[in-house]
Amino acid sequence: MREAMPKWADLVLIPLVSLVLAFALSALVILAIGEDPVAAVRMMVSGALGSTYGWGYTLYYATNFIFTGLAVAVAFQARLFNIGGEGQAMLGGLGVALICLSLPWPHWALALPAAALGAALFGAAWAAIPAWLQATRGSHVVITTIMFNFIAAAVLNYLLVNVMRPIGAMDPATAKFPPGTHLPSLHDLLAPFGFAFSRAAPANITFLIAIAACVLVWLILWRTRLGYEIRAYGHSEPAAIYAGIKPVRIVMAAMLISGALAGLMAVNNVMGEAERLVLNAVEGAGFIGIAVALMGRSHPFGVFLAALLFGFLYQGGAELALWTDIPREMIVVIQALVILFTGALDNMVRMPLERLFLALRRGRA
Amino acid sequence: MAGAAGGQRVPAIELRGISKAFGPVQANRDISLTVMPGTIHGIVGENGAGKSTLMSILYGFYKADTGEIRIAGRPIQIPDSQAAIRAGIGMVFQHFKLVEPFTVLENVILGVEDGRLLRPSLARARGELTRLAADYELHVDPDARIEDLGVGMKQRVEILKALYRQADILILDEPTGVLTPAEADHLFRILENLRSQGKTIILITHKLREIMAITDTVSVMRRGQMVATVATAQTSPGELAELMVGRKVLLHLDKKPAAPGRNVLEVKNLRVTDIDGVERLKGVSLTVRAGEILGIAGVAGNGQSQLLGVLGGTLPASGIVRIEGQAIDLGARNAGQARRAAGIAHVPEDRQREGLVMEFLAWENMIFGYHHDPACQRNRALMDNAAIRAMTAERMEHFDVRPPDPDLQARNFSGGNQQKIVLAREIERNPALLIVGQPTRGVDIGAIEFIHQRLIALRDAGAAILLVSVELDEILSLSDRIAVMFDGRIMGERRPEETDEKDLGLMMAGMRGKAA
Numbered sequence: 001m002r003e004a005m006p007k008w009a010d011l012v013l014i015p016l017v018s019l020v021l022a023f024a025l026s027a028l029v030i031l032a033i034g035e036d037p038v039a040a041v042r043m044m045v046s047g048a049l050g051s052t053y054g055w056g057y058t059l060y061y062a063t064n065f066i067f068t069g070l071a072v073a074v075a076f077q078a079r080l081f082n083i084g085g086e087g088q089a090m091l092g093g094l095g096v097a098l099i100c101l102s103l104p105w106p107h108w109a110l111a112l113p114a115a116a117l118g119a120a121l122f123g124a125a126w127a128a129i130p131a132w133l134q135a136t137r138g139s140h141v142v143i144t145t146i147m148f149n150f151i152a153a154a155v156l157n158y159l160l161v162n163v164m165r166p167i168g169a170m171d172p173a174t175a176k177f178p179p180g181t182h183l184p185s186l187h188d189l190l191a192p193f194g195f196a197f198s199r200a201a202p203a204n205i206t207f208l209i210a211i212a213a214c215v216l217v218w219l220i221l222w223r224t225r226l227g228y229e230i231r232a233y234g235h236s237e238p239a240a241i242y243a244g245i246k247p248v249r250i251v252m253a254a255m256l257i258s259g260a261l262a263g264l265m266a267v268n269n270v271m272g273e274a275e276r277l278v279l280n281a282v283e284g285a286g287f288i289g290i291a292v293a294l295m296g297r298s299h300p301f302g303v304f305l306a307a308l309l310f311g312f313l314y315q316g317g318a319e320l321a322l323w324t325d326i327p328r329e330m331i332v333v334i335q336a337l338v339i340l341f342t343g344a345l346d347n348m349v350r351m352p353l354e355r356l357f358l359a360l361r362r363g364r365a
Numbered sequence: 366m367a368g369a370a371g372g373q374r375v376p377a378i379e380l381r382g383i384s385k386a387f388g389p390v391q392a393n394r395d396i397s398l399t400v401m402p403g404t405i406h407g408i409v410g411e412n413g414a415g416k417s418t419l420m421s422i423l424y425g426f427y428k429a430d431t432g433e434i435r436i437a438g439r440p441i442q443i444p445d446s447q448a449a450i451r452a453g454i455g456m457v458f459q460h461f462k463l464v465e466p467f468t469v470l471e472n473v474i475l476g477v478e479d480g481r482l483l484r485p486s487l488a489r490a491r492g493e494l495t496r497l498a499a500d501y502e503l504h505v506d507p508d509a510r511i512e513d514l515g516v517g518m519k520q521r522v523e524i525l526k527a528l529y530r531q532a533d534i535l536i537l538d539e540p541t542g543v544l545t546p547a548e549a550d551h552l553f554r555i556l557e558n559l560r561s562q563g564k565t566i567i568l569i570t571h572k573l574r575e576i577m578a579i580t581d582t583v584s585v586m587r588r589g590q591m592v593a594t595v596a597t598a599q600t601s602p603g604e605l606a607e608l609m610v611g612r613k614v615l616l617h618l619d620k621k622p623a624a625p626g627r628n629v630l631e632v633k634n635l636r637v638t639d640i641d642g643v644e645r646l647k648g649v650s651l652t653v654r655a656g657e658i659l660g661i662a663g664v665a666g667n668g669q670s671q672l673l674g675v676l677g678g679t680l681p682a683s684g685i686v687r688i689e690g691q692a693i694d695l696g697a698r699n700a701g702q703a704r705r706a707a708g709i710a711h712v713p714e715d716r717q718r719e720g721l722v723m724e725f726l727a728w729e730n731m732i733f734g735y736h737h738d739p740a741c742q743r744n745r746a747l748m749d750n751a752a753i754r755a756m757t758a759e760r761m762e763h764f765d766v767r768p769p770d771p772d773l774q775a776r777n778f779s780g781g782n783q784q785k786i787v788l789a790r791e792i793e794r795n796p797a798l799l800i801v802g803q804p805t806r807g808v809d810i811g812a813i814e815f816i817h818q819r820l821i822a823l824r825d826a827g828a829a830i831l832l833v834s835v836e837l838d839e840i841l842s843l844s845d846r847i848a849v850m851f852d853g854r855i856m857g858e859r860r861p862e863e864t865d866e867k868d869l870g871l872m873m874a875g876m877r878g879k880a881a
Contacts, residue, residue, distance in 0.1 A: 219747070224746060224747060224748060225736055225748060229736070232733065235722045236719075238718045238719050239718065239721065239733070241679050241699060241719075242677065242679060242701060242734065243733050243734035243736075244678060244699060244702035244704070245699070245701070246699045354388070358388060
């Protein structure tokens with residue numbers, strides 16, 4: 001039996017058509033509230049991509065989304081729906097803060113691997129409990145990871161208000177991290193090459209780590225025995241058991257990697273941008289990760305592209321809210337439409353396209 | 366031929382030029398079929414020949430792209446199964462569509478209740494069932510719960526459901542797949558009664574023996590086309606097989622007598638209790654020697670799956686199992702890796718659920734279960750995908766897998782070729798013991814021949830083979846010894862030359878069979 005469509009159509013054309021549809025519908029909504037969609041698009045593009053400042057924010061957000069998107073994607077390869085990226089990223093922030101504040105770090109190059117390790121460990125640890133409950137007790141990981149998001153928020157709230165807040169400070173946040181932990185921004189990294197990147201934008205070296213994480217996740221999933229077992233288990237549990245693959249081991253491994261990736265996001269937002277741990281530092285990036293993984297077909301490269309798109313939507317949307325009368329909620333609508341079309345309504349685009357390709361092939365034959 | 370035709374010349378069913386495509390696959394191509402009333406009409410064909418599609422069109426599950434359906438001479442449209450029922454067509458599916466916790470009576474009226482209150486419907490149905498039971502030997506306790514009934518009884522309920530809806534045309538899809546020979550005989554008596562009362566029956570099966578035994582006419586399908594329709598009395602199984610495959614087929618296997626050697630597998634007092642606390646294996650003991658095939662016959666669900674599960678390492682059990690004299694640990698769950706290390710290769714009963722990951726490519730499936738093998742690793746961290754691909758291409762050639770493309774997803778191969786991939790994986794390891802479940806289920810005749818030859822070749826090379834199959838023909842032609850399982854026990858052992866289907870059938874039904 002032949003495939004109905006060439007592979008490129010499945011991987012590129014369908015998301016593209018879905019995206020166009022989502023933007024078309026968004027344009028209609030903007031029209032309906034009495035604004036000009038063309039001006040809105042222009043504003044979003046210039047705000048997100050028109051300057052190195054805009055790019056700096058777009059890439060900063062994209063970095064967050066790459067980590068949380070990869071987290072969801074890895075778990076989903078084992079057919080585990082990790083909705084706890086939010087909580088795992090919060091705990092990752094705690095790991096970063098503890099490491100950055102515990103030692104007088106002489107240079108960021110030393111602090112960065114240590115903080116990354118802390119972020120990954122704390123994120124993984126937070127995913128470990130739901131993973132263990134799923135693997136041994138069958139408690140559904142969707143429910144437990146959601147609950148752990150709330151527990152994580154409460155834990156951070158307690159720690160920031162009662163334990164980690166510097167004496168005399170008013171806001172629930174840790175002290176500023178020492179200068180030896182400050183990460184180089186894209187401005188610092190590109191300056192030696194004579195490229196003047198915006199000094200004010202928060203994008204930093206973590207973006208490169210995110211790209212490395214994409215490659216690493218791809219290697220793990222498609223080039224190692226563990227990835228092979230994770231994918232086999234995800235496609236068919238009875239087949240995995242037949243092959244002697246141990247489900248407990250796979251569930252734990254997939255969720256720990258997932259939690260570690262979500263935790264790593266804290267290197268970007270806590271260490272790279274805020275340079276201290278504040279309440280609600282994750283700002284919903286854990287949930288955006290679900291959409292990113294969905295749109296990216298749970299593939300690292302897809303996640304990378306989808307994260308860039310959502311970074312653009314985030315930054316463009318912020319500009320839109322700042323400079324026009326279009327409310328900030330509008331951008332949530334656009335994001336929702338993108339998710340709806342690229343994720344949930346996949347078949348709506350797929351079926352007519354499949355028919356089109358078949359008709360084309362018949363016409364040629 | 367009781368009650369056939371009776372001078373009436375209007376066909377009960379007439380299909381003209383039916384075509385149906387699913388995407389690029391032409392499932393039915395310009396099919397015409399005429400079935401006279403009061404006859405049993407067989408439809409045979411390999412898997413994927415289009416039999417089920419054609420019947421689904423007749424029952425309103427699919428809409429034909431082109432073509433016309435006439436029932437009793439009148440052209441009609443059958444957009445859904447309700448319309449099919451109104452036209453007097455009833456269908457008995459291979460997988461029963463019954464509500465397990467409901468009673469027989471409740472299942473029979475489901476969907477055709479008369480009004481808002483159940484009581485009048487139930488009363489009417491009770492009277493009707495009594496009448497049907499008397500007319501057609503279709504006796505079932507109307508108040509029994511479906512979950513308490515055996516498969517043969519469940520099938521009768523399905524037939525009753527169709528008759529209660531006043532079906533004049535009954536379509537049965539592989540009805541004997543789950544029955545003992547005795548139950549199958551009873552089913553055939555019921556079908557003969559139905560025929561003598563003027564009902565029209567379409568029997569879809571791949572068992573040529575059944576076609577020869579009960580049908581009046583038979584149609585053969587191949588690759589979506591109707592290649593022949595003949596009177597059963599004027600054909601032979603050999604001719605039908607040839608029509609199905611499109612070339613000459615050996616229905617009988619040539620094999621040398623076995624030369625059994627040392628004991629490879631020894632099983633003593635094996636017991637398995639499932640999660641519900643039901644004992645599925647009740648003290649099974651058996652031995653398989655090198656160079657012989659032990660066939661396990663039995664109706665599905667009598668513990669054969671559990672036996673395979675324990676030996677394959679997916680089910681914990683108690684008792685003793687020795688491989689080449691070494692006892693293996695039966696307590697562990699997920700012992701698949703340990704079993705493979707001990708020299709057991711396992712071709713599971715359900716290749717699509719267990720034996721293959723359908724989304725994986727052929728080369729990924731070719732190492733499935735053996736992916737810890739050092740040959741699959743390039744270095745400590747990474748797998749050697751190129752080497753695995755090359756090995757897969759070679760094995761696909763050995764086993765005549767078509768198409769021989771290692772980069773094709775398992776789901777894109779036909780059933781027979783999927784099974785060849787599994788067999789290639791398990792046999793090419795030269796295992797000490799091969800355990801095989803239903804090696805040719807859903808496999809076309811051409812591939813069956815090939816698979817049987819490979820199993821014999823493995824035996825001749827000195828491997829011990831434990832074969833589980835619900836196909837008695839297969840058991841009889843492949844095995845050197847036959848053990849019959851019933852209710853978690855071995856009922857007895859026979860040599861193929863000293864037994865027959867009747868004898869085995871008695872043991873499969875829980876009786877001791879003829880005095881051995």
